[in-house]
């Protein structure tokens with residue numbers, strides 16, 4: 334799964350042939366790749382659309398493993414443009430009922446952080462080692478905002494100790510956690526979420542999306558065996 338067309342285009346290109354199905358106002362691509370049944374879609378941007386797509390993939394298509402591929406804004410200074418981060422856990426940085434004494438990102442019945450699947454993270458580090466690629470594991474913060482100012486970025490860094498930020502991962506992880514589907518969220522950095530983020534994003538989103546997608550396909554190959 335991705336959020337933008339550019340995030341799944343490299344995957345569709347590798348797969349080559351697939352069938353298309355329209356469900357819940359979105360297009361889903363089905364294919365068999367090296368013996369694995371795949372369902373591929375981009376959700377459109379943000380938590381609401383990504384929730385809908387993740388739910389549809391699981392409930393309508395019967396997806397048993399969720400792999401998300403895309404780009405992110407970097408917070409951790411170790412993360413440079415094109416570097417990859419695997420989410421160990423995720424939070425919603427724009428969910429705020431602090432007025433009632435709750436921590437940022439928390440609502441009753443939920444949790445401030447949602448974890449991803451440990452076995453899939455381990456598989457990612459196996460793949461990274463085999464290909465001699467650098468991979469960082471960390472916390473990803475999600476919100477319905479393209480972050481492009483230092484103040485907001487610092488708030489997210491301080492409040493959640495987040496390493497990267499984006500607009501879909503946490504909602505996908507919440508859906509998968511609730512429905513007992515193992516989830517893996519991979520992002521390659523396209524910008525650093527500060528004042529020049531929109532320019533950096535436009536320049537690097539496509540190349541970073543390709544880096545993430547290529548890695549996800551290596552994981553699919555590994556899952557196939």
Ligand code: 4EH
Nearest residue numbers: 336378404405406478479480499500526530
């Ligand atoms: O799906 C959205 C895209 C930006 S919005 C979240 N994605 C990219 C990750 C991301 C991100 N999210 C929040 C990369 N950098 C980010 C940042 N803040 N700084 C978009 C982009 N282009 C056209 C339309 N919308």
